[in-house]
Amino acid sequence: MARTQIPEWVPLFPLPNVVFFPKTYLPLHIFEPRYREMVEDALGGDRMIGMVLLKEGWEINYDGNPPIHEIGSVGRIIRSQRLDDGRYNIILYGLKKCLIRGERHDRSYRQGRIETVEEPQTELLLAPLKEKLVDLTMRYRQKMPGAEALESILEIGLEDDVLVATLSAGLPLTVLEKQFLLEAGDLSQRAKRLAELMEMGLHTIGQTDGQTEG
Incomplete structure (x- = not known):
């Protein structure tokens, strides 16, 4: 092609x-x-x-x-x-x-x-990093109302680079956070940045849930 x-x-x-x-x-x-x-x-x-x-x-x-x-x-x-x-x-x-x-x-x-x-032609993530992203995505799915589409993203078996790009675009991040992801130098760096942002987001959701319950 x-x-x-x-x-x-x-x-x-x-x-x-x-x-x-x-x-x-x-x-x-x-x-x-x-x-x-x-x-x-x-x-x-x-x-x-x-x-x-x-x-x-x-x-x-x-x-x-x-x-x-x-x-x-x-x-x-x-x-x-x-x-x-x-x-x-x-x-x-x-x-x-x-x-x-x-x-x-x-x-x-x-x-x-x-x-x-032109980013380095690395289309595969190291297994621990991909597993971490999958786990974080499922946790987002459980915590975020209306986030059922996140699970379907995992189920369709996207290639790693497409998966990271799709999550980066689709997750409820700020535009500056998404710009930070776009500017990453390669797939691995983008995935690591994404995982860090997802962990921060889940932490914020957890704090909000705690305040609501209190």
Whole structure:
């Protein structure tokens, strides 16, 4: 299977509440006129969009070009639906982590000059670390209302890198915690960071439960 060619310049879709991971799927509802144009241009070209997280304070200049985090992910539109009023529903599939090396603003939306980040090709976790993640996920499943989907993630037998990415995207972490995971240098580091964040989350839940019972 031929490798997907990722261009040097891609449209950027900066959001304050989304961190996108390679090898995950991201459904998006596109309603702002500038991002409708972005989707139209992407669909007419290579179908690629770069997702990046806005930095804190973005509200001051949201309609302009507020600062963004340097590391994001580039994805490809694999499904699109244009609604009667011009809005879009799309699904992105994450291809690569990327560095934003520059921007240009000759369209209504931002475009980024990107450099893809190649992580070491290690797709397997050491058994103790994977077992720890599985155990933590099951504990989250028991503690969090409506977290049944976590168990199904384990049951479908995802490859380790996809499992870690899916948990990183799907767990109720803050966007800065998710950005911290995205910026990890390799699978093992991301999994270790994820385990630490999950342990902290479970500790917080335990303290809250104790206060409620008291």
